[in-house]
Amino acid sequence: MAEKYNFKQVMSKPERLAPGHRMCAGCGATIAVRAVLRALHEGDQAVIGNATGCLEVSSFMCPYTSWEDSYIHNTFENAGATLSGVETAYRALKKRGRLPED
Numbered sequence: 001m002a003e004k005y006n007f008k009q010v011m012s013k014p015e016r017l018a019p020g021h022r023m024c025a026g027c028g029a030t031i032a033v034r035a036v037l038r039a040l041h042e043g044d045q046a047v048i049g050n051a052t053g054c055l056e057v058s059s060f061m062c063p064y065t066s067w068e069d070s071y072i073h074n075t076f077e078n079a080g081a082t083l084s085g086v087e088t089a090y091r092a093l094k095k096r097g098r099l100p101e102d
Contacts, residue, residue, distance in 0.1 A: 013038050014068075016046075021066035022058040029055045037069075045069060049083040051076050 016037035023030040033055065040046055046069040050056045056073050059066040074082050093099045 010038055013042060016040070016068040017059065018066045018068055020064075022061070023055065047072065047083065047086050049074060049079040049086070051079040 015034070017030070017034050021030070037046070048067055048069050048071045050060075050071065051074050060071060060073060065071060072082055072086070090099070094101070
């Protein structure tokens with residue numbers, strides 16, 4: 001049976017997009033990113049891929065970042081290809097025993 005959705009529990013998860021970013025108050029991109037990151041399990045380690053745009057410019061100003069997880073900035077349409085490479089590298093390292101099975 002599916003687990004019941006508990007809004008209060010989901011909203012009490014730690015933020016993975018740290019405050020202090022320069023996004024506009026109420027921006028839909030920020031709201032969406034925070035919701036997606038809350039869907040992750042607390043112990044998960046994510047790799048965030050982000051193409052150039054206001055979300056990238058406003059959340060990552062070298063050397064400062066609002067991202068709690070690993071973050072890769074890409075030019076425009078290359079984010080999907082980059083994350084495909086990240087996934088392939090992850091699987092290869094796991095297969096070679098250089099990363100834990102879990």
